[in-house]
Amino acid sequence: MGKTLLHKVWDLHTVRPLPTGQSQLFVGLHLVHEVTSPQAFDALRARGWRVAFPDRTFATVDHIVPTRERQRPFLDVLAEDMIATLERNCRDFGVSLWNVGDRRQGIVHVIGPELGLTQPGLTIACGDSHTSTHGAFGAIAFGIGTSQVRDVLATQCLAMEPLRVRRIRVTGRLARGVYAKDVILAIIRRLGVRGGVGYAYEYAGDTIARMSMDERMTICNMSIEGGARVGYVNPDETTFAYLQGRPHAPAGEAFARAKAWWASLASDSDASYDDDVEVRAEELTPVVTWGTNPGQSVGVEETIPERSDRDALEYMGLSAGARVKGQRIDVAFIGSCTNSRLSDLREAATIVRGQRVAPHVKALVVPGSAAVQSAAEREGLDEIFRAAGFEWRDAGCSMCLGMNPDKLEGRQVCASSSNRNFKGRQGSPTGRTLLMSPAMVAAAALAGEVIDVREVVG
Amino acid sequence: MSGSLRITAIEGPALPLRGDDIDTDRIIPARYLRTVSFDGLERHVFEDDRKAAPHPFDDVRFAGARVLLVHGNFGCGSSREHAPQALYRWGIRAILGESFSDIFFGNAALIGLPCLTAARADIDALMSFVEQHPRSAVRVDLAELTCESDAFVCRIEMPSAQRDAFTSGTWDTTGLLLERFDEVRDVATRLPYLTGFGAAPRA
Numbered sequence: 001m002g003k004t005l006l007h008k009v010w011d012l013h014t015v016r017p018l019p020t021g022q023s024q025l026f027v028g029l030h031l032v033h034e035v036t037s038p039q040a041f042d043a044l045r046a047r048g049w050r051v052a053f054p055d056r057t058f059a060t061v062d063h064i065v066p067t068r069e070r071q072r073p074f075l076d077v078l079a080e081d082m083i084a085t086l087e088r089n090c091r092d093f094g095v096s097l098w099n100v101g102d103r104r105q106g107i108v109h110v111i112g113p114e115l116g117l118t119q120p121g122l123t124i125a126c127g128d129s130h131t132s133t134h135g136a137f138g139a140i141a142f143g144i145g146t147s148q149v150r151d152v153l154a155t156q157c158l159a160m161e162p163l164r165v166r167r168i169r170v171t172g173r174l175a176r177g178v179y180a181k182d183v184i185l186a187i188i189r190r191l192g193v194r195g196g197v198g199y200a201y202e203y204a205g206d207t208i209a210r211m212s213m214d215e216r217m218t219i220c221n222m223s224i225e226g227g228a229r230v231g232y233v234n235p236d237e238t239t240f241a242y243l244q245g246r247p248h249a250p251a252g253e254a255f256a257r258a259k260a261w262w263a264s265l266a267s268d269s270d271a272s273y274d275d276d277v278e279v280r281a282e283e284l285t286p287v288v289t290w291g292t293n294p295g296q297s298v299g300v301e302e303t304i305p306e307r308s309d310r311d312a313l314e315y316m317g318l319s320a321g322a323r324v325k326g327q328r329i330d331v332a333f334i335g336s337c338t339n340s341r342l343s344d345l346r347e348a349a350t351i352v353r354g355q356r357v358a359p360h361v362k363a364l365v366v367p368g369s370a371a372v373q374s375a376a377e378r379e380g381l382d383e384i385f386r387a388a389g390f391e392w393r394d395a396g397c398s399m400c401l402g403m404n405p406d407k408l409e410g411r412q413v414c415a416s417s418s419n420r421n422f423k424g425r426q427g428s429p430t431g432r433t434l435l436m437s438p439a440m441v442a443a444a445a446l447a448g449e450v451i452d453v454r455e456v457v458g
Numbered sequence: 459m460s461g462s463l464r465i466t467a468i469e470g471p472a473l474p475l476r477g478d479d480i481d482t483d484r485i486i487p488a489r490y491l492r493t494v495s496f497d498g499l500e501r502h503v504f505e506d507d508r509k510a511a512p513h514p515f516d517d518v519r520f521a522g523a524r525v526l527l528v529h530g531n532f533g534c535g536s537s538r539e540h541a542p543q544a545l546y547r548w549g550i551r552a553i554l555g556e557s558f559s560d561i562f563f564g565n566a567a568l569i570g571l572p573c574l575t576a577a578r579a580d581i582d583a584l585m586s587f588v589e590q591h592p593r594s595a596v597r598v599d600l601a602e603l604t605c606e607s608d609a610f611v612c613r614i615e616m617p618s619a620q621r622d623a624f625t626s627g628t629w630d631t632t633g634l635l636l637e638r639f640d641e642v643r644d645v646a647t648r649l650p651y652l653t654g655f656g657a658a659p660r661a
Contacts, residue, residue: 293534427489
């Protein structure tokens with residue numbers, strides 16, 4: 001009987017079984033940001049401990065940083081305090097920090113892959129639930145809390161419960177106007193927001209195999225929205241081609257050796273799975289959420305099902321039997337660790353080029369990293385967005401969560417390329433989020449309401 | 459390990475919080491994560507929900523609760539440990555629910571806040587009982603895996619490894635992970651990506 005990638009990587013990184021029945025798992029890469037790390041560094045300081053593997057620990061700032069007016073000190077004193085704390089912690093403990101102004105700064109889940117730090121076969125931990133993003137490379141990557149950040153800093157290890165593996169095979173061709181974001185939203189709708197609890201999701205099938213790394217990252221990113229702490233794709237030539245030449249990827253002969261090792265980690269053809277699910281790509285349409293969790297969604301042409309969660313509908317001001325299509329929006333947000341990479345911005349720019357944002361809509365594009373930003377600017381994407389009436393910002397988490405100046409106000413409705421439509425998520429306790437692909441957000445920004453992007457790109 | 463860290467039973471007033479898929483953004487809104495410590499988080503637990511409608515955390519009948527009763531997939535979403543920290547600092551010492559998100563469950567365990575599960579019907583029955591008898595103490599027993607109150611008893615569950623960690627006082631894992639650091643180094647030396655991929659490929 002063969003093994004899955006999860007089991008191969010898990011076994012390689014197991015230090016020992018713990019008396020608690022958990023595994024002591026070595027963490028190959030630890031990514032740190034300003035929000036979930038200060039108390040962990042304080043715990044080390046209090047006990048007189050060092051960071052065990054500082055050269056496997058990398059920090060950046062993304063959650064609280066403003067996406068404009070970034071001169072120091074920040075106008076926001078709490079944000080300034082947090083960034084200053086991270087600077088001091090990284091200095092005191094010998095951890096590399098990619099700070100505001102550095103061309104390597106960005107959302108932690110965008111820069112890890114971009115710099116070639118994220119590689120197949122690693123265990124990756126970060127104090128952020130969207131760490132599952134890195135699984136797109138065939139890494140086992142998961143979000144952790146601050147006490148676990150402390151554990152990884154001090155020991156480079158975690159005590160982990162074993163995971164079951166559900167294979168989700170996506171087969172067939174996606175229609176024009178249907179994107180990776182729609183695939184993962186459709187998966188979460190079908191399996192539910194808690195269907196993945198206790199599982200790692202292995203995304204497989206020819207649709208996934210044809211996807212770029214950016215698309216695979218979008219899919220793995222939202223695994224946690226389906227309850228799965230880990231999501232991954234087996235590494236292949238697309239993965240290797242992406243990594244070649246990246247600053248932290250192996251070079252020269254080491255790259256050839258690495259490729260052979262990486263390829264050997266893919267799940268064996270006779271591996272057994274705890275569950276198997278099949279998704280037909282042809283059946284998928286653009287998806288938009290109507291509720292207050294990412295599983296509460298419909299195809300853009302569908303009506304909201306009868307007997308839907310009344311509390312969610314009331315919060316959103318929507319009704320069962322109605323369509324989300326035609327819903328007027330106030331804000332359009334293209335960004336977040338789900339959809340802020342160069343290919344996302346290109347796709348949105350194709351729709352926006354030569355058009356104008358509806359007069360009542362505030363629209364912003366927030367590149368996922370300084371590198372995405374400069375690459376987009378070299379292609380002139382910033383000019384396309386600006387000419388259409390979008391704001392073009394600096395890299396950060398921005399309006400995905402209410403932790404920096406980019407927030408909804410009152411009951412505003414936001415067409416958002418982010419990952420969570422929870423109550424209050426985008427910074428206003430009564431703000432409303434409609435999750436969709438970046439192309440759908442771009443189309444909604446122009447129309448001033450939710451439309452079917454297939455009518456634009458078809 | 460230290461006997462003082464042993465958690466075998468939690469007893470006290472309970473607080474029923476109905477609803478599935480309560481995410482950590484609701485437990486503690488993101489604006490309160492703009493801090494370098496966990497101090498004072500209890501003041502903002504469920505703040506937006508509490509402003510929007512009457513809420514069990516403001517119900518005087520449940521003041522001083524130690525056991526929180528919840529439904530399914532409690533603590534989903536963001537990995538913020540601030541969520542269990544806020545609940546713990548508010549006074550909650552055990553959570554009994556239909557199910558929990560993996561990350562929340564682990565975060566809670568590491569601060570000594572056990573999350574236990576029970577059948578939906580039992581949770582519903584206990585919630586109703588507590589709403590009618592808010593002053594009755596509820597006892598969550600990790601050793602016996604039972605939950606009891608006056609005229610109410612049900613089976614509860616927790617993965618055995620986790621339960622052992624609480625009952626033996628080993629839930630604070632850092633010490634355990636540090637115990638044999640030489641073995642950690644051994645693993646590091648056999649990982650190809652830490653050794654320049656110099657060794658023969660292996661899986």
